[in-house]
Amino acid sequence: MPDANQAAVHGGAHVDIHNPNLQHHFNDMAQQQEASTLGMWVFLATEIMFFGGMFLCYILYRYWYHDGFVAGSHHLDLFWGALNTVILIVSSLTMAFAVRSAQLGNRRGLMVNLILTMGLGAAFLGIKAIEYSAKFRDKVIPGRHFEWHEVDPIGAQAFFSIYFAMTGMHALHMVVGLGIMSVILFMSWRGRFNETYYTPVEISGLYWHFVDIVWIFLFPLLYLLGRH
Amino acid sequence: MEHAHENAGHHTHGHIAPLSMYYAVFGALMVGTAITVAVAYVDLGFVNTAVALGIAVTKATLVILYFMHVRWASRLTWVVIVGSLFWLILMFVIAMTDYLSRGWMGVPGR
Amino acid sequence: MPSPHAPVTAPATNYLNATHGLASWLLTKDHKRIAILYLISITLFFGLGGLFAGIVRLELLTPQSDLLEPDTYNKMFTLHGVVMVFFFLIPSIPAVLGNWLMPVMIGAKDLAFPRINLISWYLYVIGGVLTLAAILGGGVDTGWTFYPPYSTVSPSHVILAGLGVFVAGFSSILTGLNFIVSVHRMRAPGLTWFRLPLFVWAHYATSLIMILGTPVIAITILLLALERGLGLGIFDPTRGGDPVLFQHLFWFYSHPAVYIMILPAMGVMSELVAAFSRKNVFGYSFVAFSSLGIAVLGFVVWGHHLFVSSQSAYMGLIFSILSMLVAIPSAVKVFNWTATLYKGSISWDAPMLYAIGFIGLFTIGGLTGLFLATMGLDIHVHDTYFVVAHFHYIMVGGAIFGYLGGLHYWWPKMTGKLYSEAWARVSAIVIFVGFNLTFFPQFIVGYLGMPRRYAMYPDEFQVLNVMSTAGATVLGVGYTLPLAYFIYSLVKGPAASANPWGAKGLEWTIPSPPPTENFLVTPIVTEPAYNYNPGREVEVA
Numbered sequence A: 001m002p003d004a005n006q007a008a009v010h011g012g013a014h015v016d017i018h019n020p021n022l023q024h025h026f027n028d029m030a031q032q033q034e035a036s037t038l039g040m041w042v043f044l045a046t047e048i049m050f051f052g053g054m055f056l057c058y059i060l061y062r063y064w065y066h067d068g069f070v071a072g073s074h075h076l077d078l079f080w081g082a083l084n085t086v087i088l089i090v091s092s093l094t095m096a097f098a099v100r101s102a103q104l105g106n107r108r109g110l111m112v113n114l115i116l117t118m119g120l121g122a123a124f125l126g127i128k129a130i131e132y133s134a135k136f137r138d139k140v141i142p143g144r145h146f147e148w149h150e151v152d153p154i155g156a157q158a159f160f161s162i163y164f165a166m167t168g169m170h171a172l173h174m175v176v177g178l179g180i181m182s183v184i185l186f187m188s189w190r191g192r193f194n195e196t197y198y199t200p201v202e203i204s205g206l207y208w209h210f211v212d213i214v215w216i217f218l219f220p221l222l223y224l225l226g227r228h
Numbered sequence B: 001m002e003h004a005h006e007n008a009g010h011h012t013h014g015h016i017a018p019l020s021m022y023y024a025v026f027g028a029l030m031v032g033t034a035i036t037v038a039v040a041y042v043d044l045g046f047v048n049t050a051v052a053l054g055i056a057v058t059k060a061t062l063v064i065l066y067f068m069h070v071r072w073a074s075r076l077t078w079v080v081i082v083g084s085l086f087w088l089i090l091m092f093v094i095a096m097t098d099y100l101s102r103g104w105m106g107v108p109g110r
Numbered sequence C: 001m002p003s004p005h006a007p008v009t010a011p012a013t014n015y016l017n018a019t020h021g022l023a024s025w026l027l028t029k030d031h032k033r034i035a036i037l038y039l040i041s042i043t044l045f046f047g048l049g050g051l052f053a054g055i056v057r058l059e060l061l062t063p064q065s066d067l068l069e070p071d072t073y074n075k076m077f078t079l080h081g082v083v084m085v086f087f088f089l090i091p092s093i094p095a096v097l098g099n100w101l102m103p104v105m106i107g108a109k110d111l112a113f114p115r116i117n118l119i120s121w122y123l124y125v126i127g128g129v130l131t132l133a134a135i136l137g138g139g140v141d142t143g144w145t146f147y148p149p150y151s152t153v154s155p156s157h158v159i160l161a162g163l164g165v166f167v168a169g170f171s172s173i174l175t176g177l178n179f180i181v182s183v184h185r186m187r188a189p190g191l192t193w194f195r196l197p198l199f200v201w202a203h204y205a206t207s208l209i210m211i212l213g214t215p216v217i218a219i220t221i222l223l224l225a226l227e228r229g230l231g232l233g234i235f236d237p238t239r240g241g242d243p244v245l246f247q248h249l250f251w252f253y254s255h256p257a258v259y260i261m262i263l264p265a266m267g268v269m270s271e272l273v274a275a276f277s278r279k280n281v282f283g284y285s286f287v288a289f290s291s292l293g294i295a296v297l298g299f300v301v302w303g304h305h306l307f308v309s310s311q312s313a314y315m316g317l318i319f320s321i322l323s324m325l326v327a328i329p330s331a332v333k334v335f336n337w338t339a340t341l342y343k344g345s346i347s348w349d350a351p352m353l354y355a356i357g358f359i360g361l362f363t364i365g366g367l368t369g370l371f372l373a374t375m376g377l378d379i380h381v382h383d384t385y386f387v388v389a390h391f392h393y394i395m396v397g398g399a400i401f402g403y404l405g406g407l408h409y410w411w412p413k414m415t416g417k418l419y420s421e422a423w424a425r426v427s428a429i430v431i432f433v434g435f436n437l438t439f440f441p442q443f444i445v446g447y448l449g450m451p452r453r454y455a456m457y458p459d460e461f462q463v464l465n466v467m468s469t470a471g472a473t474v475l476g477v478g479y480t481l482p483l484a485y486f487i488y489s490l491v492k493g494p495a496a497s498a499n500p501w502g503a504k505g506l507e508w509t510i511p512s513p514p515p516t517e518n519f520l521v522t523p524i525v526t527e528p529a530y531n532y533n534p535g536r537e538v539e540v541a
Helices: A029-064 A066-075 A078-103 A107-137 A153-189 A199-223 B002-007 B019-040 B047-067 B075-101 C022-026 C031-059 C070-105 C114-136 C158-185 C198-230 C243-277 C284-300 C313-325 C327-341 C350-373 C375-381 C385-415 C421-447 C459-492
Strands: none
Touching (some): A029 A066, A029 A153, A029 A199, A029 B075, A029 C158, A029 C243, A078 A199, A078 B047, A153 A199, A199 B019, A199 B047, B019 B047, B075 C243, B075 C313, C022 C031, C031 C070, C031 C114, C031 C459, C070 C114, C070 C158, C070 C198, C070 C385, C114 C158, C158 C198, C198 C243, C198 C284, C243 C284, C243 C327, C243 C350, C243 C385, C284 C313, C284 C327, C313 C327, C313 C350, C327 C350, C350 C375, C350 C385, C350 C421, C385 C421, C385 C459, C421 C459
């Protein structure tokens, strides 16, 4: 392309050229922000497929082992499951508030909401730990020591295998989320964000909401089978 | 210049929604959770699963549209979300079609 | 190689010598340097995978299991598969040529996320080290497919090798993510979608597979590891699991992964065929959309790997038909490249030899794929050497020919040095001959019924196996030649001009090797890709 090198582009770049948050390979802040947001959405697409593999296992084994799944689901503690659902929804609200505070340049609001979000996330993990230890006590951990005295032990073991795989992977994502939020909290404490630059807060929020959405599906699928 | 076209209409500052919207969505999510749990105790046969999934999808949609600001996002974001969900369902449907159509032939092992 | 045109500008500093020291390479965020890091590490793994292949072929020289114990043989073909698929073929063109060229071809200074690009290389290295640890610790013997239930009980290092593949998978995901965002958000002004080089289209399609398919194999291998390590019952039938579900999940990624390997090579082909016949690619938009078509169709054909499993015969029928549909976009590409050659001003430089070789070998590989897609015929040839020959025609005859062709084509741009054209042509021919001698007999021996993955075989298959091993030796020599003259060119090769081939494309408008920021001023694109004037000497930009 012969004349490709003839001219430089300056349109729109004047305003942002001195913004310290603009990386050198982007033309302007808008381009940088759009790239980061799109990148996070594409990453979340990969996460959908990642969890999707486990959901496929769930669908098949629930179809195969209906009785075992119902019996296994009865064994889960609905109270803790519902409480955790509420906790995650509240944490999504505080996360959304954190992003909103960042948009408004409200550093204090941002930090308070981030801390609330992290606290709720930690509470979720704590409750998950209580539930897991109850499962250990009841010996419903899949493997050689699995004990099941109700219907369909094979199906129940499949249920608990799926349960631990899915909730374990979800909890791992929560831990990663807490790590990300710590970094964001540190950055906001250092005053790195303002009205013109808050993309890291925004895309971390997307991740947090995604993990919340996974739980929105896990809760009814695992805890609410055949409660009637 | 398509690149510029994609940029057109974008607000660098993002969409700042009023607090009331967040509270409304939050309330809807809580109500949805309560209904899911309540319905689980009523025997509706296969409808139980349909209702539970329907509510979960609604809740997820609310989070995506309002908490994740997709309602105000670019068309490309929509394409990414819808495309990946479509792919996921494609995987489910094709794999489960295998399991559901086994035995139709009446030949053992097929 | 044609005599170099007068050098445009040969600035003293370029991306190779802008900064010095090991740290400046290992911590670089320059996509071009990361591509070089990938080039080196991928070449090492290619050597390792080739070594395993050589051992396998040596063992198969005789019908008895005399060089290796059958158990060792199982490990050898497994490691050959794991290393070649996950650590060479999948990253080869995207991570080396793609990484180097994608930002340049879209007129950008770098990929959208340079730091993530570097992280992806480190993930690749970590994955490689984990797999190497599994190899040194005694290897894996499940086959590269890690099928349960054997993989849940195999005494070899399944978890470690699987973890390596898992981590390397994230490297692939991040590369795909970076490409997709860059193509959407980083294109230079005037560079519309239909002015993009077909190399970019092919990589975009590849990236779609990377981001939609790779997570599925990641979770599949993770579940397998959890099953082995923690005793969950996901795929093990004794614990209520279904091994065929593993096959579904595995091939949901691994069949499209075949297109991760071949699509970038097809992108390279479009560049080579256009450049060396001095013509616009015939039916540009058809070739562009056929890449997307292959990527999409590739996701709905995975069941043809399960024809002899317990998969329902009705689903097999559907998969059989869908698999044959892939022939359409593939054929579109082959026909359009051929039509591009027609009345072109063809020059037979080394990259073009690879391109012509690719078209022929890919056609053979693709057509034999139709045999395998036919459910009834597949029952006969399933898990025979026919399958082995088929996918090596695609993987080696397609992907590696594309990789080598591309490497020869862009080597002067990447390094600023010219290699020996005569040696390059010799090596292209040696590789072509060696390849066919290795793999064509396998079609026959497979059709006659020799199963894959056994250390022993009946005596009557020996002649064909000896031919195959002889071919592998020729192929091995052919592969070492480029290694030799490429390294030699770095030391003694003459300097390359900005556009030694007289080719079109943004990458040929910048110096060889280019500066770190690629373009000193952002280019404005005003014309379609491959805007060649047939029959006229092409101006050098």
